Amino acid sequence: MTSPPRADEAHPYLRAATAGIRHHARTVDRSVPPEPVDRLHLDVLHAHLTALHRLLDQLAEASRPPYPGAGRHLAAAHTRLWQATAEVHAAFHLLPSATTDSTECRPELLPEGPPVLTICQRHLAAGHIVRRKTTPSDLNRPPHTTACVR
Incomplete structure (x- = not known):
């Protein structure tokens, strides 16, 4: 039988990403x-x-059956994070480009050249997940608030 990991040992890669940010x-x-x-x-x-x-998508899916309330909150966080991701993508295309003045999504014209996975390809792949699991009304709904219950 294994004991649960200590808080300072749990999820080291996620903790490292947070520390990097x-x-x-x-x-x-x-x-x-x-x-x-x-x-x-x-x-x-x-x-x-x-x-x-x-x-967040994976955590919401795993949490929803045993803990529906927690799953709903994680799904809401998933939706809000998508909104933030979409705004970063839009901002990317509003920045000046060395090769074109267009704001349309044209990865082959990026000043850095077309990398293996461009921001637009990555965004389209993430958008596919959103369209499978989120309705347009969910994306436009204001965030809900709840009291913290411990």
């Missing part, structure tokens, strides 16, 4: 005017958000 946010020098965000920065952030989106 915190470190990145701390290293932004607030004493100088901020540099405008670039496409590469948003591409990496979008990759992080879509990975988190997949994780």
